[in-house]
Amino acid sequence: VTVEPAARKASDGRAAGAVEDLGNYIDGSFRQPRNGRFLDDLNPATGEVIARLPDSDAADVAAAVEAAQRAFPGFAATTAQERSRLLLDVARGIEERAEHLAMLEARDTGKPLALARRLDIPRAIANFRFFAGAALHAASECHPTDSAALNYTLRRPLGVVALISPWNLPIYLLTWKVAPALATGNTCVAKPSELTPLTAGALAEICHDAGVPPGVFNLVHGLGPRAGAALTVHPDVRAISFTGGTATGAAIMGAAGPLFKKVSLELGGKNPNVLFDDADLETALDVSVQSAFMNQGQICLSGSRVFAERRIYDQVVEGLVARATRLKIGDPLDPATEFGSLISRDHAAKVSGYLTLAGAEGGKIECGGARPSGLASHLAGGAFLDPAVVTGLAPASRVMQEEIFGPVVTVTPFADEEEAIALANGTRFGLSATVWTNDLRRAHRVAARLEAGTVWVNTWLLRDLRVPFGGTKMSGIGREGGRDSLEFFTEPQNICIKL
Numbered sequence: 001v002t003v004e005p006a007a008r009k010a011s012d013g014r015a016a017g018a019v020e021d022l023g024n025y026i027d028g029s030f031r032q033p034r035n036g037r038f039l040d041d042l043n044p045a046t047g048e049v050i051a052r053l054p055d056s057d058a059a060d061v062a063a064a065v066e067a068a069q070r071a072f073p074g075f076a077a078t079t080a081q082e083r084s085r086l087l088l089d090v091a092r093g094i095e096e097r098a099e100h101l102a103m104l105e106a107r108d109t110g111k112p113l114a115l116a117r118r119l120d121i122p123r124a125i126a127n128f129r130f131f132a133g134a135a136l137h138a139a140s141e142c143h144p145t146d147s148a149a150l151n152y153t154l155r156r157p158l159g160v161v162a163l164i165s166p167w168n169l170p171i172y173l174l175t176w177k178v179a180p181a182l183a184t185g186n187t188c189v190a191k192p193s194e195l196t197p198l199t200a201g202a203l204a205e206i207c208h209d210a211g212v213p214p215g216v217f218n219l220v221h222g223l224g225p226r227a228g229a230a231l232t233v234h235p236d237v238r239a240i241s242f243t244g245g246t247a248t249g250a251a252i253m254g255a256a257g258p259l260f261k262k263v264s265l266e267l268g269g270k271n272p273n274v275l276f277d278d279a280d281l282e283t284a285l286d287v288s289v290q291s292a293f294m295n296q297g298q299i300c301l302s303g304s305r306v307f308a309e310r311r312i313y314d315q316v317v318e319g320l321v322a323r324a325t326r327l328k329i330g331d332p333l334d335p336a337t338e339f340g341s342l343i344s345r346d347h348a349a350k351v352s353g354y355l356t357l358a359g360a361e362g363g364k365i366e367c368g369g370a371r372p373s374g375l376a377s378h379l380a381g382g383a384f385l386d387p388a389v390v391t392g393l394a395p396a397s398r399v400m401q402e403e404i405f406g407p408v409v410t411v412t413p414f415a416d417e418e419e420a421i422a423l424a425n426g427t428r429f430g431l432s433a434t435v436w437t438n439d440l441r442r443a444h445r446v447a448a449r450l451e452a453g454t455v456w457v458n459t460w461l462l463r464d465l466r467v468p469f470g471g472t473k474m475s476g477i478g479r480e481g482g483r484d485s486l487e488f489f490t491e492p493q494n495i496c497i498k499l
Ligand code: NDP
Pocket: 164, 165, 166, 167, 168, 169, 173, 191, 192, 193, 194, 195, 222, 223, 224, 225, 227, 228, 229, 230, 232, 243, 244, 245, 246, 248, 249, 251, 252, 266, 267, 268, 269, 299, 300, 301, 403, 405, 431, 471, 475, 476
């Protein structure tokens, strides 16, 4: 089935030049929300409305789940070869439209176009290619019970799965869920953040063009508490893969618990970045400034708490300030820009509020926190904030305990390894950690004692898609990636044959 481009949007026929209306993608076609209501989608760097998206509710969710339910038996019966081929075709579709998608992502999120080109879009392609391969290589277990019986494990797709993703890495994180869900033969309903709907809409078009059968991939736009919440409690949704904030994760867990849905929660972080005095300091600082401020500090894996061994503490503060103030801030669409706009003015105000709090808690703002000077006039309504380095805070202060999810990094000295580990582990979160040292034994010793799902040694954000990814403590439940994703999206069934 091919759909004419004009029919792909749920346009209500408004005049040319009006912003585009996105549609939900349900059962292989783009549709208006049943209630006829739309929300504005803003470019956070300029404040302009760039699209309208469906303000979907339970009726749209029900239609999407029903379509996914209908499509499930047919899709579950496809061969691994067929699903692998389909995922490769989707990957190719993303690759062919890479530049367009990078532009959409930069306009929707305020992130630098250069970052979308380098990180977000290549990762979306890699997600589909990786799980296209995984579909072909999946194996299951066999447990011979001496000579009495043979047990083997069948892994069946679950059925309809809900995929809920946040605004910071929209297509990167959505495809990280869609690809394994489809690789294992499930059908899905995706709900992206209402702040960043554009690349999800483009992904629906790409899936359509790649020949993903109607009902296999469905997309419902809208608000979390309305469309998202309806999806999480729908009785025919068998599993929920959620990436977002810890408070939302708790709400989803509470709603899904009594319904016994399988849940994977990738939540917030307040990640330590520990610099020992034997580290290669220049490299550590170059990477630490990325870890603190890439994507305007809006990455769950951001190293937002730097701990520096006392002998190098002053050098670390100076080095971070020097690098932060050198970042090229400006129009996200300028390919030279390194640091763009935050996701919204509300979010920028929240981050600013934390800097005011830092002052009240006894901290010193070493740099940043103000609106950048010299921005072009078309960026006057944008959500810009200079990257901030803060010192002098107590580890128990709110600024050092709560996830700010913005361009704020704290720096704290430590005396020895024991104190570094205690400080690093001293939050409710446990997503990732970074350690900088050239002492091999210390690297292993410290890494093993850090309460974090991922520990990087002498690097940051170096990802291998096969490894288990996820958090401990308040950073989530479950792991995604490689075999963990394949296991999450399937139900193991033990078959016992008496010999
Ligand atoms: P939110 O938790 O606010 O939202 C995430 C998604 O959930 C959005 O699509 C949102 O919709 C939806 N949602 C909100 N409320 C509900 C609900 N009651 N039921 C179902 N869905 C709902 O997170 P943000 O979008 O603000 O993203 C930032 C957060 O994501 C940070 O805490 C960050 O640490 C975390 N994150 C974690 C990662 C990880 O891998 N651990 C990776 C990236 C980010 P809407 O936007 O429309 O409200």
